[in-house]
Amino acid sequence: MIGMKINDFYMDVLKETGNIGAGNAATALAKLLKKKITMDVPKVKIMVFSKVSELMGSAEEPVAGVLIKILGDLPGYILFIMEYKTALALADNILMMNRVTGVDLGELKNIEISVIKEVGNIVAGSYLSALASxxxxxxRTSVPGIAIDMAGAILSVPAIEYGKVSDVVLYIETKFSEGTADIKGHFILVPALESFEILMKALGVDSK
Amino acid sequence: MNDNCCTRSVKIGMAELEVLDHPGILATLGLGSCIGIALYDRETKAIGLAHVMLPSSLQIKNDKININKGKFVDTAILELLEKMMKSGASKENIVAKLVGGAQMFTFNDATDIMRIGERNIIAARERLWELGIPIIAEDVGGNYGRTIEFYSSDGKLIVKTLGFGIKEI
Structure with a gap:
């Protein structure tokens, strides 16, 4: 099973899909924001559960997570996660709002939540189309679900799915920049049990 | 003796568990669909806390990954009990508190991955009932994350959230 043995080739392929996917995502974001977006080469990382909650710094760090269900040949989920303040800045940018102070979680309006959800949807969708090609x-993808809460709580969702097959979580760190502002995000691809082998086969990796 | 001088304070992560003698404080941050199982011995004041991910080790076929006892409700409860009893606690004095088991994302169709929090809650209640350990307090379900601090002094458990306040159970 792949959960046990993530070899270098698999990592390279994921990195490459991450690279292409993030490239697509940067283009999509640039269109959305009407600004020039640059990106770093994504990093593929493996982390044990006990450290997963600290992916975004503290487990209590407020973050925005957009979860999309993957349908079709590769059933599973993809989570795109970014810091809450980054998500809010993005939403403000798109909605052309100039805020002096931040907004508490409970005071977010539906329109802001929708924009954050759509950004996550575009970014994760771009990654998925790269993986597909x-x-x-x-x-195919579902309508996205969104949660804005503690990093640990949101990350528990993909971690639990990984928990059924392994003791680690695999994720792709992507950093976009717009001017001096960094948009740091993470993708976590969560293939359904049967999808691990489908993915390996499609990538030409011997999963035995 | 002053409790503060030698209070041990330990923070546990996902799929981890820990037991402390009095005086001690156990904490875990950002519980989502995972469930925090807190055990307290009313006599010795020993505390145990597990940050559990899945309802049952028996549903997992691969033996290699079942070694991690803190990951599953069934194995974590037994391990906590064993550790507490080793340090002098007795089962008849032990009571439990449950926190977590939220559903972080909502989709139109309630698939398995979305209901995992609820399944964790049910599994924990069932296992504790089978072992005869009473659950004296719960703060479970909902759609938000929780951070908990568990105190050996009186077994109190502080639950913190983002936007849903702080409470003591």
């Missing part, structure tokens, strides 16, 4: 697999 590299593997030749056909994937």
């Amino acid at each position: 590299l593997t030749g697999l056909r994937v």
Whole structure:
């Protein structure tokens, strides 16, 4: 099973899909924000559960998570997660609002939540289409779900899915920049149990 | 003797568990769909806390990953009990508190991944009932994350949230 043995080749392929996916995402974001967006080469990382909650700094760090269900040849989920203040800045940017102070979680309006959700949807969708074209697999996505809460709480969702097959979580760190502002985000791809092998096969990796 | 001088304070992560003798404080941050199982011995004041991810080790076929006892409701409760009893606690004095088991995301169709929090809550209640350990307080379910601090002095458990206040159970 792949959960046990994540080899270098698999990592390289994920990194490459991450690279292409993030490239697509940067283009999409640039269109949305009407600004020039640059990106770093994504990093693929493996983390044990006990450290997962600290992915965004503290487990209590407020973050925005957008979860999308993957349908088609590669059932599973993809989570895109970014810091709350980054998400808010993005939403403000798109909605053309100039705020002097931050907004508490409870005071977020539906329109802001919708914008954050859509940004996550675009970014994660771009990553998925890269994965689909590299593997030749056909994937569709669901309407996204959003949660704005403690990092640990949101990350427990993909971690639990990984928990069924392994003791680690695999994720892709992507950093976009707009001018001097960094938009740091993480993708966590959560293939359904049967999808691990489908993915390996499509990537031409021997999963035995 | 002054409690503060030698109070041990330990923070546990996902799939971890810990037991402390009095005086001690156990904490875990950002519980989402995971469930925090807190055990307290009313006599010795020993405390145990597990940050559990999945309802049952028996549903997992791969033996290699079942070694991690803190990951599952069934194995974590037994391990906590064993550790507490080793340090002098007795089962008839032990009571439990449950926190977490939220549903962080909502989709139109309630799939398995979304209901995991609820399944964790049910599994924990069932296992504790089977072992005859009373649950004296709960703060479970909902759609938000929780941070908990568990105190050996009186077994109180502080639950913190983002936007849903702080409470003591």
